[in-house]
Amino acid sequence: MKAKYLKYSVDELSCDDRFITWVQTQSKAHPDEWYVEGNELFNEKVDKAKALVEAIYDLRDKEDNQDVKEVWSNIESRINQDTNKKGGLRSIWKYVGGVAALLVVVFGVYLYMMPNDQWVTVHNMNEDDQTILLSDNSRIVLKPKSVVRYPKVFESTRNVELEGEAFFDVAKDKSRPFMIYAQNTITKVLGTSFTISAFKNRNEVSVDVHTGKVEVYSVDGKGIQNHIVELDEESEKVFLTPNQKAIFNKNQMDLQKTVMEVPRKLSTEFRDFKFVNKPLEEVFLEIEKIYGIDIQYDKKSLSNCTISTQLDDLPLPIKLKMITKALGLSLKEKNAVFYVNGNGC
Amino acid sequence: MSQDSLHALWTQMTSDDVQAFEQLYQLVAHDLLIYGKSLTHDHELVKEELQNLFLTIWNKRKSNQVPDQVRSYLFRAFRNNVIRSSQQAQKVLYKVEDRIEEGVNEEENLHAHSIKDIIESLPNRQKEVIKLRYFQGLDHQEIAQVLDMNYQSVSNLIARAIKKLREKMTGK
Numbered sequence: 138m139k140a141k142y143l144k145y146s147v148d149e150l151s152c153d154d155r156f157i158t159w160v161q162t163q164s165k166a167h168p169d170e171w172y173v174e175g176n177e178l179f180n181e182k183v184d185k186a187k188a189l190v191e192a193i194y195d196l197r198d199k200e201d202n203q204d205v206k207e208v209w210s211n212i213e214s215r216i217n218q219d220t221n222k223k224g225g226l227r228s229i230w231k232y233v234g235g236v237a238a239l240l241v242v243v244f245g246v247y248l249y250m251m252p253n254d255q256w257v258t259v260h261n262m263n264e265d266d267q268t269i270l271l272s273d274n275s276r277i278v279l280k281p282k283s284v285v286r287y288p289k290v291f292e293s294t295r296n297v298e299l300e301g302e303a304f305f306d307v308a309k310d311k312s313r314p315f316m317i318y319a320q321n322t323i324t325k326v327l328g329t330s331f332t333i334s335a336f337k338n339r340n341e342v343s344v345d346v347h348t349g350k351v352e353v354y355s356v357d358g359k360g361i362q363n364h365i366v367e368l369d370e371e372s373e374k375v376f377l378t379p380n381q382k383a384i385f386n387k388n389q390m391d392l393q394k395t396v397m398e399v400p401r402k403l404s405t406e407f408r409d410f411k412f413v414n415k416p417l418e419e420v421f422l423e424i425e426k427i428y429g430i431d432i433q434y435d436k437k438s439l440s441n442c443t444i445s446t447q448l449d450d451l452p453l454p455i456k457l458k459m460i461t462k463a464l465g466l467s468l469k470e471k472n473a474v475f476y477v478n479g480n481g482c
Numbered sequence: 483m484s485q486d487s488l489h490a491l492w493t494q495m496t497s498d499d500v501q502a503f504e505q506l507y508q509l510v511a512h513d514l515l516i517y518g519k520s521l522t523h524d525h526e527l528v529k530e531e532l533q534n535l536f537l538t539i540w541n542k543r544k545s546n547q548v549p550d551q552v553r554s555y556l557f558r559a560f561r562n563n564v565i566r567s568s569q570q571a572q573k574v575l576y577k578v579e580d581r582i583e584e585g586v587n588e589e590e591n592l593h594a595h596s597i598k599d600i601i602e603s604l605p606n607r608q609k610e611v612i613k614l615r616y617f618q619g620l621d622h623q624e625i626a627q628v629l630d631m632n633y634q635s636v637s638n639l640i641a642r643a644i645k646k647l648r649e650k651m652t653g654k
Binding site for chain 1 (some may be wrong): 487490494501502504505507508511513515516519525529532533535536539541568589597598601611615617619622623637640641644645648651
């Protein structure tokens, strides 16, 4: 505290921006900040000013959450309509839906600093997602019952620990890869967005990629606590691109890659997936492009296959199932690649 | 809610990030609504203006620049819109010109009983400044930007209101 405050009157303290901020938001965490040991005269003024600021603060309206929600849902539906017209952000909205009540809640979140270093632990005890902004402008959307630990300020590295589930939107910084330690996995990225699900009591850890490229490594439990794991060519890892996910089975220490359950459209161009007598090859090309996935099939033997259908609202795996079923072909997925087989049409 | 994180969210929103946009909304909507309702009794109008403000921000995210001071920009734009449309509808609680006559009803305060009564009976400009400072959490500088006043005038208004409240509290 600056010395000038010692001369302040109760009125002057009550009007001071820093003093008001302390009373309203920090006095629970730092109760002694404005008191000066041994200076009873000044401390008495702090008491009085604090009481006044609190009394005023208590009068504010507190009942508007319903309106906040109502107005947002109007805004949301309006911008949703606009983007739907263009076919743009609809896929993102599926994700955003779950984050609807975001940030309204601040209660029940334990935030404390580790005693020796500058790490922060956030435990989301709410029923809603909680958003955390990191020092590099990366964002974490922490799901309920999940814990994340991160340095207050990133220095030469960007290491974060996760237990539970979170969506990460990582700011680009080529010189400092962003590493997430979650159970027996390390996810390494340069700048992208993805979701990690790593609960202690579940056998699987999963990493879903929304945008960009991600590397997921499996490691044993020893080094992971101290972040001293050496990642090299030998480490077991998978590369993920959008709509792919890595599943790590803790019991079998087995790392696999596959396609997300509900892949999102990556192209912002609007497609209605309406096909009339279209060759299968063109249909597959379109699906590959929009979802960023790989479909393998024998072009020669399936060259005479054509299809007429409309598949707009169906998730990708169902789309592929409908097409292959209609043509009497088989469909398999392995390591995030779809394999279509059959003897022609 | 630091200025920096509001600024960062706005910047992210300009690259079509709906989530950042929603967070920006969630961080300020509550305060804006309460503030708007202190400007007019027509609460539906306030909600409508909040919706319009954020739809405009979203629709013009590509063409408009990111404001330096996001929070005071939002309060100022919102205040102007609410006052304009409620004046059109004749529903504004007071007119902007009231500030010239400030002090007229100061004498009537003598019989106010609670802090709430005292705040409500303050001259309009003082009342608004007190609410922005102690309810909505804007600092002196931000209030000056919202109300288009200079810093010193804001300080004077707050100091005068606080003096009155203190006298009342200590029973002078």
